[in-house]
Amino acid sequence: MSSEHIIEEKKQGQALITDQIQGNTKKLFIESYGCQMNLNDSEIVASILSKEGYNTTHMLEDADLVLVNTCSIREKAEQTIRKRLQQYNHVRKINPNLKIGVMGCMAERLKAKFLEEEKMIDLVVGPDAYRDLPNLVQQIDEGREAVNVILSKEETYGDVSPIRLNSNGVSAFISITRGCDNMCTFCVVPFTRGRERSRDPKSIVDEALDLASKGYKEITLLGQNVDSYLWFGGGLKKDFDKASDIAKASAVDFAKLLEIVALAVPEMRIRFATSNPQDMKVEVLHTMAKFDNICKYIHLPVQSGSSRILKRMNRQHTREEYMELIDNVRKIIPNCAISQDMITGFCGETEEDHQDTLSLMEYVKYDFGFMFAYSERPGTLAAKKLEDDVPMETKKRRLSEIIHLQQKHGLYRMEQFVDQTVEVLIEGNSKKSEAHWMGRNTQNAVVVFPKTGQNIGDFVQVKVTGCTSATLIGEAV
Secondary structure, rough: OOOOOOOOHHHHHOEEEOOOOOOOOOOEEEEEEOEEEHHHHHHHHHHHOOOOOOOEEOHHHHHHHHEEEEOOOHHHHHHHHHHHHHHHHHHHHOOOOEEEEEOOHHHHHHHHHHHHOOOOOOOOOOOHHHHHHHHHHHHHOOOOEEEEEEOOOOOOOOOOOOOOOOOOOOOEEEEOOOOOOOOOOOOOOOHHOOEEEOHHHHHHHHHHHHHOOOOEEEEEEOOOOOOHHHEOOOEEHHHHHOOHHHHOOEEHHHHHHHHHHHHOOOOEEEEEEEOOOOHOOOHHHHHHHHOEOOOEEEEEEHHHHHOOHHHHOOOOHHHHHHHHHHHHHHHHHHOOOEEEEEEOOOOOOHHHHEEEEEEEEHHOOOOEEEEEEOOOOOHHHHHHOOOOOOOOOHHHHHHHHHHHHHHHHHHHHHOOOOEEEEEEEEEEEEOOOOOOOEEEEOOOEEEEEOOOOOOOEEEEEEEEEEEEEOEEEEEEE
């Protein structure tokens, strides 16, 4: 899985650690589950609480406050959170002053269950209420339950400089939008993260410059849907029509933002995630082609290759429109890597729909993919209106066919790099060997090569000599 999209599984739920600030006496234990947006939110929370005297710790027993940043994308996530909360409560026997809180996408939904019924937590804070944390913590100190899950129309945390957690010091994430207006029927994000709003471009550039000054080499612009980024002085995306003529004329869209950032930090690599097919304008592709420091990689979720299923999912594009976008990517950025998100076994999916998905994959031959069998999420439109009628056995079979095809295409794409020399940004040691470096090329392919005196954060030319379906193997030139 690529780090843009889902934090590596091994990092799920690790205690997140920041630099310790002198004079801070309270200890915060914070764990994050789910997507990169969540990890970025944890960094914002660590920043807000550091000003209240909290340093992070990875010793649960020492903590004054435990926060678990939750994700509601998959069912498994919820069971994991429950287990963790039971473990935290066990620690309360040793440390009765421990305060436990749930934050993030599951906060709203689990409030009644964990706070009122099971008394497992003291604090619930939704994705737009992190600034209220100092006040909420005070409420617990006064013996009251503390809850703020109100979604905001303005909050972007644009002025909060995130404290980088568990960072490799090389790559960092900059949040550019919050919320989502898309209302895909399978997705709970619009309900948990609210309406879409964009962050002031100046604050984004300032954060990029700050990271550059601290020696970071790569940034990923992050949003539920980066392509619909639109800054016209603040406010919700959907209110753009009501803006003044001056605000409209000086508005910054995603293509423009990419250019502004690329020019501001020419020495840094720029990535972005996640894109949405219906919002991706051809100008974005031209901007990517124009700047060497914008990585040639697009994560372009499709979810299904069948127009009929796409309609049921309320995706605002058809199979044909998606293919046309792919054609434009190939034409404008011939060396661009493309990855997918795919949901198999969605409500009403037939064998023919499934074949449409496989044939679309053959058409694109994705470099990477994130593939899931559909599981109903409470609160979504699909849960309310559509019957989850594809048997689990069928879902599993279809998923394994999709995964098998993706592995074949992944290998095909990797083989294209063999005998080429690629530029790699070193991120750290290879997982399998201390004697090898691991980094990525502009197409986001993982490259492993023997150490010959380089350092983490160096850009290195690597001659590719071999590959697996997920990794390039080579040597520094």
